[in-house]
Amino acid sequence: MELVVFVLAAAMILVGAVGVVVRNNPVHAALSLVLTLFGIAVLFVAQEAHFLAAVQVIVYAGAIVVLFLFVIMLLGVDRTEDITIEPFRIQRPLAAIVGVGVIGLVVASVTASRDAIGTGTGLEIPTVTGDNDSNIRQIARSVFGDYVVAFEITSVLLVVAVVGTVMLTRRIKSGKGES
Amino acid sequence: MNALLAAATPTTTWYLVLAAVLFGIGAVGVLVRRNPLVMFMCIELMLNAVNLSFVALAKRLGDIGGQTTVFFVMVVAAAEVVVGLGIIVSIMRRRPGATADDIATLKG
Amino acid sequence: MLDLIWLVPALPLLGFVLILLFGRVLGEPKAGILATAMVGGSFAVTAGVFFDLLSRSEEERSHVDVLFSWMPVGSLKVDLAFLADPLSITMALFVTGTGSLIHLYAIGYMHGDPKFSKFFLYLNLFVFSMLMLVLGENLLVTFLGWEGVGACSYFLISFWHTRESAATAGKKAFVTNRVGDWGVMIAMFLAFGAAGTLSYTGINHAAEEGIISGVTATAIALMLFVGAAGKSAQLPLYVWLPDAMEGPTPVSALIHAATMVTAGVFLMTRVNPVLEVAYDWAPTIIAIVGVATALFAATIAVAQNDIKKVLAYSTVSQLGFMFLAVGSGAYVAAIFHMVTHAFFKALLFLGSGSVIHGMHHEQDMRKMGALRVLMPITAFTFIIGWLAIAGVPPFAGFWSKDEILLYAFAESPILYVVGMVTALLTAYYMTRQVIMVFFGEARWNDHSEEHGAHGDFKPHESPIVMLIPLVVLAGLSIVGGGLQLPFSKDLHFLEHWLHPVVEFGEADIKGTWAYDNKYVLLLVAIVVALAGIALSVAVYAKKKIAAIEPNLLANGWFYDSSIARFMGGPGRKAFDGVAWADRTIVDGAVNGVGRVVQTAGRTLRRGQTGAVRNYAAFIGVAVVALLVWFFVRGVVL
Numbered sequence: 001m002e003l004v005v006f007v008l009a010a011a012m013i014l015v016g017a018v019g020v021v022v023r024n025n026p027v028h029a030a031l032s033l034v035l036t037l038f039g040i041a042v043l044f045v046a047q048e049a050h051f052l053a054a055v056q057v058i059v060y061a062g063a064i065v066v067l068f069l070f071v072i073m074l075l076g077v078d079r080t081e082d083i084t085i086e087p088f089r090i091q092r093p094l095a096a097i098v099g100v101g102v103i104g105l106v107v108a109s110v111t112a113s114r115d116a117i118g119t120g121t122g123l124e125i126p127t128v129t130g131d132n133d134s135n136i137r138q139i140a141r142s143v144f145g146d147y148v149v150a151f152e153i154t155s156v157l158l159v160v161a162v163v164g165t166v167m168l169t170r171r172i173k174s175g176k177g178e179s
Numbered sequence: 180m181n182a183l184l185a186a187a188t189p190t191t192t193w194y195l196v197l198a199a200v201l202f203g204i205g206a207v208g209v210l211v212r213r214n215p216l217v218m219f220m221c222i223e224l225m226l227n228a229v230n231l232s233f234v235a236l237a238k239r240l241g242d243i244g245g246q247t248t249v250f251f252v253m254v255v256a257a258a259e260v261v262v263g264l265g266i267i268v269s270i271m272r273r274r275p276g277a278t279a280d281d282i283a284t285l286k287g
Numbered sequence: 288m289l290d291l292i293w294l295v296p297a298l299p300l301l302g303f304v305l306i307l308l309f310g311r312v313l314g315e316p317k318a319g320i321l322a323t324a325m326v327g328g329s330f331a332v333t334a335g336v337f338f339d340l341l342s343r344s345e346e347e348r349s350h351v352d353v354l355f356s357w358m359p360v361g362s363l364k365v366d367l368a369f370l371a372d373p374l375s376i377t378m379a380l381f382v383t384g385t386g387s388l389i390h391l392y393a394i395g396y397m398h399g400d401p402k403f404s405k406f407f408l409y410l411n412l413f414v415f416s417m418l419m420l421v422l423g424e425n426l427l428v429t430f431l432g433w434e435g436v437g438a439c440s441y442f443l444i445s446f447w448h449t450r451e452s453a454a455t456a457g458k459k460a461f462v463t464n465r466v467g468d469w470g471v472m473i474a475m476f477l478a479f480g481a482a483g484t485l486s487y488t489g490i491n492h493a494a495e496e497g498i499i500s501g502v503t504a505t506a507i508a509l510m511l512f513v514g515a516a517g518k519s520a521q522l523p524l525y526v527w528l529p530d531a532m533e534g535p536t537p538v539s540a541l542i543h544a545a546t547m548v549t550a551g552v553f554l555m556t557r558v559n560p561v562l563e564v565a566y567d568w569a570p571t572i573i574a575i576v577g578v579a580t581a582l583f584a585a586t587i588a589v590a591q592n593d594i595k596k597v598l599a600y601s602t603v604s605q606l607g608f609m610f611l612a613v614g615s616g617a618y619v620a621a622i623f624h625m626v627t628h629a630f631f632k633a634l635l636f637l638g639s640g641s642v643i644h645g646m647h648h649e650q651d652m653r654k655m656g657a658l659r660v661l662m663p664i665t666a667f668t669f670i671i672g673w674l675a676i677a678g679v680p681p682f683a684g685f686w687s688k689d690e691i692l693l694y695a696f697a698e699s700p701i702l703y704v705v706g707m708v709t710a711l712l713t714a715y716y717m718t719r720q721v722i723m724v725f726f727g728e729a730r731w732n733d734h735s736e737e738h739g740a741h742g743d744f745k746p747h748e749s750p751i752v753m754l755i756p757l758v759v760l761a762g763l764s765i766v767g768g769g770l771q772l773p774f775s776k777d778l779h780f781l782e783h784w785l786h787p788v789v790e791f792g793e794a795d796i797k798g799t800w801a802y803d804n805k806y807v808l809l810l811v812a813i814v815v816a817l818a819g820i821a822l823s824v825a826v827y828a829k830k831k832i833a834a835i836e837p838n839l840l841a842n843g844w845f846y847d848s849s850i851a852r853f854m855g856g857p858g859r860k861a862f863d864g865v866a867w868a869d870r871t872i873v874d875g876a877v878n879g880v881g882r883v884v885q886t887a888g889r890t891l892r893r894g895q896t897g898a899v900r901n902y903a904a905f906i907g908v909a910v911v912a913l914l915v916w917f918f919v920r921g922v923v924l
Contacts (some may be wrong), residue, residue, distance in 0.1 A: 003188060051250075091210060106914070108922070
């Protein structure tokens with residue numbers, strides 16, 4: 001059963017990823033991204049990271065991609081780019097090297113160390129009380145316990161990001177001095 | 180068939196390999212595409228690959244810290260997207276239809 | 288009186304400065320009188336120092352007067368100091384003595400010359416330099432004087448610089464001397480390296496103690512000889528001396544007969560302890576070069592027609608004798624001959640200057656003749672000089688030449704034979720000169736038209752200011768032999784006087800065949816001299832035998848022209864090659880580095896496209912490389 005789930009999710013992910021890279025139309029690319037994100041969410045569930053799966057769907061697929069689409073529509077960059085031409089001749093070969101290199105090496109490393117990682121899907125995450133807790137409770141304990149400082153800082157980061165972007169993109173009334 | 184299906188359960192290694200492939204595709208996409216928004220999307224692909232590997236290893240090692248990390252990655256990714264899109268908007272307003280290659284003031 | 292030794296070079300220096308400042312105001316003849324007075328004063332002080340030293344016992348005859356510390360640099364401590372000992376005082380005596388006589392003569396000779404005061408300016412500077420050379424306490428003060436006399440020689444040879452031959456001769460002298468100077472410098476470096484000091488006492492002491500010995504001593508000695516060969520006109524660096532006759536005759540007399548050219552002999556004698564501890568073949572080389580030069584120059588003198596060129600080659604020949612003496616260990620004989628040679632050669636040059644003056648600047652002997660009637664005093668003194676150089680007793684040259692040949696025989700009979708042949712030739716060509724100038728028929732009228740509208744051209748005697756030095760020098764040429772007579776040990780004045788400086792003496796050749804038969808050799812010398820004179824009389828006066836003056840000898844064995852051809856031809860090509868190498872290889876390398884940098888920069892510039900994707904791609908490739916490295920390290924190894 002798990003195998004079927006994995007294979008289907010993996011297929012969704014890979015098809016979506018390739019679609020992002022290959023599609024000329026940016027809107028199509030955004031929709032392929034959504035497919036990938038859903039695949040990831042499925043795999044999160046399979047790994048018993050339920051909370052994260054939910055957050056993935058809500059935040060990533062629901063907010064971030066929507067934001068992408070807004071900007072695409074706003075700027076009218078729905079005009080397609082032709083992916084077959086490449087002004088820098090060296091770029092494609094370098095990209096090939098990077099792709100093959102990264103994939104090959106990481107896969108090789110991972111398979112070479114699979115004994116260290118071990119078979120099986122691992123242990124149940126232990127809890128303080130001794131029995132299994134729900135995932136969200138575990139995450140909450142971790143975030144507001146061990147990593148509370150990081151949590152606070154990231155909230156500040158969010159505010160800063162929003163304010164900064166607003167500042168960045170406003171039009172000055174006089175008409176000059178844009179960004 | 181069932182025995183085969185039952186015997187081959189996806190191990191952590193499978194997840195890590197999938198994450199690596201996804202990462203590679205994302206990297207190639209960044210290098211190949213010229214549209215800034217699509218480049219951004221490819222970056223998101225890479226981030227998601229990393230998230231996947233974190234979650235897989237968190238399950239394997241029994242440590243919730245991996246999932247917490249993913250949580251924070253998502254938050255920061257969101258903030259990053261906001262700022263990045265803001266920048267793209269401001270640039271694109273001035274030169275409509277520009278691609279990443281047209282912003283070449285570093286040329287020496 | 289010894290403390291006033293510094294006055295000896297200071298007076299001519301003062302003369303130089305005074306004439307430099309006031310020469311044009313003083314004019315003729317006051318500038319000349321001032322210069323002569325300065326050198327005369329030097330002579331008086333030197334004489335005083337001489338008597339002071341004489342009154343001391345032998346071991347105490349050495350006084351060092353330090354003026355100031357000149358170069359205290361690290362371990363090199365050189366003072367400007369003077370060393371008054373028998374050798375230097377002997378040299379200083381005849382330098383200042385003949386110098387003052389020649390200054391006096393020059394007042395008459397340079398009469399009417401527009402650059403009169405300038406002449407005495409240079410002459411005084413020269414005497415100053417020569418005295419620094421001679422009185423120096425260390426090699427560096429001597430070298431200061433050495434270079435100074437070289438420079439003054441250049442100034443004075445090309446005194447009439449509007450004449451191209453004079454200017455060229457001056458340059459030739461300077462360049463040839465420079466080649467020799469290199470030798471002296473190398474010797475100085477070696478001496479300092481070996482002995483840690485440049486002072487003569489230090490170096491000679493080191494030689495005696497054995498600190499300098501063997502290879503070092505030989506190298507020092509031979510390098511100093513290179514310098515001496517340049518300064519004292521030995522083979523192969525003699526070429527400048529005949530050309531130096533372009534200068535006024537007082538210059539030829541002072542510099543190129545009596546003083547500067549003897550500097551080389553002086554230097555070798557100064558460091559004779561070093562020469563003694565060098566390998567045996569080193570002094571032998573010096574002796575061979577000396578005697579070869581003597582013979583070589585004598586053969587050329589036989590065929591010269593310019594009155595001064597004969598004397599120039601004669602000087603080269605006599606200097607060869609002096610080096611023969613040095614090489615045979617007869618330092619006393621070398622100094623003896625130096626002193627007597629100064630007397631009679633200066634006399635001969637001044638006499639020839641008187642002849643030239645009286646002949647209205649005609650120098651070709653073929654246009655002279657029968658001058659003894661019209662210039663009696665000149666002729667008389669010239670004849671005395673002739674007899675002295677030919678080696679006729681009791682004149683000075685005989686005794687000194689005989690002393691040299693005695694020691695030469697003790698060294699090797701071959702040297703003696705060559706020396707004897709040279710002595711024969713010397714008598715021959717000097718007699719030839721005397722006959723052509725003062726005897727025979729008067730040939731000057733055949734070319735009287737060439738001397739301008741004089742009407743009846745007649746040579747005349749020179750003014751008294753020029754005749755006094757001639758007479759004095761003639762007197763000295765007669766009695767000068769008394770310095771060292773071979774008859775008994777008591778008469779060896781010069782040897783006793785020089786003993787603290789020169790250890791090698793008569794005792795060292797006692798027991799050789801030469802010493803035992805020295806009176807036989809004495810008689811042989813007299814016979815040879817008279818034979819040379821007789822032969823020359825037969826050829827030139829009686830005209831019984833035809834004169835042999837082959838072209839080869841008249842052109843100096845074509846030595847000069849072969850050097851010119853070599854330097855102009857293969858030499859030039861070699862130097863062009865060196866210049867090419869410098870331009871192409873050295874400069875090319877330097878420029879090439881610049882070009883490489885430029886090209887590299889231009890190539891690397893193409894990586895700066897400005898496109899972010901390219902930069903990202905490069906970063907990606909670097910990441911892959913890092914991954915490869917980690918993979919290899921972690922998984923493979």
